[in-house]
Amino acid sequence: MQFEKRRANTKQEIPTASMPDIIFMLLLFFMVTTTMREVEVLVKYKLPEAKAVEKIENKRLVSYLWLGQDGRIQINDAIVDLGTIQEIMYNKRQAMPNVIVSMRVDKGSDMGQVTDIQQELRKAFCLRINYSTMVKI
Numbered sequence: 695m696q697f698e699k700r701r702a703n704t705k706q707e708i709p710t711a712s713m714p715d716i717i718f719m720l721l722l723f724f725m726v727t728t729t730m731r732e733v734e735v736l737v738k739y740k741l742p743e744a745k746a747v748e749k750i751e752n753k754r755l756v757s758y759l760w761l762g763q764d765g766r767i768q769i770n771d772a773i774v775d776l777g778t779i780q781e782i783m784y785n786k787r788q789a790m791p792n793v794i795v796s797m798r799v800d801k802g803s804d805m806g807q808v809t810d811i812q813q814e815l816r817k818a819f820c821l822r823i824n825y826s827t828m829v830k831i
Contacts, residue, residue: 733770733771737760737767737773738764739760739800741801741826741828742801743801743828743830744828745830750796750824756796757769757793757795758795758798759779759795759797761799761807761811769782776811776814782818783818783820787818793822794824795815795820797811799825
């Protein structure tokens with residue numbers, strides 16, 4: 695008498711009963727940890743136009759600086775004086791060493807004031823500067 699090996703006919707499936715729970719937990723986690731920060735622009739400005747524009751890939755490293763039509767300077771949510779730019783940006787650079795300063799300058803602004811801002815950024819060792827423009831169509 696010979697013995698035959700019988701194999702079980704059951705398939706090995708991955709149980710999917712808890713998948714909706716896992717998806718809900720992941721969704722909740724990303725909703726809680728994501729920060730959606732909007733900066734309220736307090737200065738009026740109109741960006742100059744350019745033919746060649748390059749986008750910044752990592753927006754988390756960007757710190758915005760606005761120079762308005764009336765010569766007011768805004769960094770993030772606050773209006774600042776020219777003399778305080780160095781201290782603010784130096785502290786920001788200590789927190790984020792690879793910070794990129796994106797200057798949004800009104801197209802009618804005085805270039806002397808832009809140069810003064812650049813000098814303050816140099817003193818704060820913020821040497822990665824981006825000039826925001828509109829795409830010329």
